[in-house]
Amino acid sequence: MNTLAEENYLKSIYHLSLNAESVSTNQMAALLNTKASSVTDMLKKLAEKELINYTPYQGVTLTAAGEKIAINIIRKHRLWEFFLVEKLNFKWDEVHEMAEEMEHISSNELIDRLDKFMGFPKYDPHGDPIPDCDGKFKTHDLKPVSAIDVNAGGVICGVRDHSPAFLQYLEKQGLTIGKQICVTDIIEFDRSMVLQMENKTVQISREVANNLLITL
Amino acid sequence: MNTLAEENYLKSIYHLSLNAESVSTNQMAALLNTKASSVTDMLKKLAEKELINYTPYQGVTLTAAGEKIAINIIRKHRLWEFFLVEKLNFKWDEVHEMAEEMEHISSNELIDRLDKFMGFPKYDPHGDPIPDCDGKFKTHDLKPVSAIDVNAGGVICGVRDHSPAFLQYLEKQGLTIGKQICVTDIIEFDRSMVLQMENKTVQISREVANNLLITL
DNA sequence: TAAAAAATTTAGACAAACCTAAATATTTTA
DNA sequence: TAAAATATTTAGGTTTGTCTAAATTTTTTA
The missing domain is CATH 2.30.30.90 (Ferrous iron transport protein A (FeoA))
Structure with a gap:
């Protein structure tokens, strides 16, 4: 599997890709609270693993394999947020940091059962869509x-x-x-x-x- | 807070201490699937933080502070195991590895709410006692x-x-x-x-x- | 109780993920 | 379109937690 740092980089690339064709080193450094040089190091590593398309100075995009991993992490994040709000009665402003840790629990069987336990919710407490176990989801037109x-x-x-x-x-x-x-x-x-x-x-x-x- | 590795060492020392006065380097290396030299390195670090009592060649014991951390991790482990079995219908032989990851989710507020959500269970699916939020628990006489x-x-x-x-x-x-x-x-x-x-x-x-x- | 065996620690390295400072590439602007 | 500004990468280091091999201490045994 991938390390925690790798997962966070993939997730960040996914999020930043929603607003742009490709993602720049500085954008990632800002989002990940790290330095551009650290980002470059990791991009090389992720490119080596064929999880991103990377040409120096030209920004990055996710490969299909990289996107699949990113979406799975986002699925976990949003399902745990839903759990924290609906089952443990946290408020919508309290759950992000906790879910940020919980999204890295590796078992997919666990997350699929959690999904079922909660009745297959379609949206998280902030209105963001929750990908299903195949990574599919629809964003409503907002x-x-x-x-x-x-x-x-x-x-x-x-x-x-x-x-x-x-x-x-x-x-x-x-x-x-x-x-x-x-x-x-x-x-x-x-x-x-x-x-x-x-x-x-x-x-x-x-x-x-x-x-x-x-x-x- | 403490790193994942530190938490795992403290937990291991706690478990091994139940069967002996003090814990040896080799015992820990065996339990943690690592080498004795790696254990020595970590013991120095934990001693520096005053979480263990360590004199070279003489084995270790937990300090009060170290024991508190260890018990809190065990509380989290056992509550998550209970959740996995009672709420997500896993079998008792399937939950250990998952709980091994989940025990490191940092929020105590989360674990206290999970405890309440499940009705403050006293024993986990294997019959082990679950420490309460103050770290107290009774083992029945087995x-x-x-x-x-x-x-x-x-x-x-x-x-x-x-x-x-x-x-x-x-x-x-x-x-x-x-x-x-x-x-x-x-x-x-x-x-x-x-x-x-x-x-x-x-x-x-x-x-x-x-x-x-x-x-x- | 001294030699052998076992346990533990020290020394020196390595990988992951980060850093600063310097070099290089790209983009902007005058 | 060349200089300036900005963005990115490279070079060289650091920390954490691991490793192997060698040195040292403790324990066992003959």
Whole structure:
């Protein structure tokens, strides 16, 4: 199997690949809290194992084998997050660090049974899709609240920022997964948005609107 | 916190200390599947951290701080084993290796909530006591079946050998935790023992009788 | 109780994953 | 399009935890 460090690199490449064609050394260094030179070392190792496509100075992409491993780690991460929230009653802002450790428990049999135990959930506590045991998943078509107009609305289905600070703020405002919202006004001065919810009105900054995702 | 290797050394010292005053370098090397010289290196490091009492050539014991860490790891191991068997329906011979990884998940809040989720179990699937969140636990007073006489009996409450092969054998014979047994005969030739159970009779070797524990 | 055997420690190396500093390649900009 | 700025890689080191081989200490045994 792969080392913990290798798994974390593959996972990072996967996440960064969602927003770009290929991933740069510096992007990875920033995400992994390490130095570019350390990243280069590891990229050589992963290329040697044929888990990534790497040409010096040109960035990297995952091979099919590398992607499969990355998705499996993400599956584990999200299933453990679901477990922590649904079975152990943790809040959605508390589970990331724990799942970061638990995603490296190696047994696939274990994770498949955990999946079954919880009733094969499709989304984790932050609205991110949980890959099934074959690595398949569908992302629903989401947009940031900031991308919709006055009088439009939808259901909160995800977040872009997963930081505890942001999640705690949303919780406090009642802006949690599944809630219906409608934009009633956009303040011209700073483009902050006024949202109508079932039983109250909240005003959120553009920054928050950018990081809150809804389905139409 | 401590590294994975440090945690495994502390746990090993704890387990080996149960059968002896102090623990030798070679005993540890055997249990940890490593070399005596590697053990010596680690012992110096653990002594430096004041987790063990170590005088060269004289073996080691845990300090109070070291024992606390060891017991916490054992608590995690046994709670995860309980979870795997009771919630995910694994068999008692399948869970050791998985728990060996899971015992290193760092969060104590997580393990305390898991404990609560399962109703604060007192014994793991092999009959070993689960330390509570303060590290306290009672071992019930067990003896090997081999230590009792004809017409004596008791309830199966533990095993000495935790190997899958032994556990699978016991399972097949119906000799599982909680079963009532009574010794009806001891064969003079090889001192194997005939056991009367609720609805059947089984004959076990001296070796098996030595590794099967009962309460009187 | 001295020699032999066994156990333990020390010395010197190695791989993994990281680091800093220097060199090189690419991209930006004037 | 050449110089400057930025990004990336290379070179050389460090730490952790392991190893083998040699040295030393303890224990056993004759």
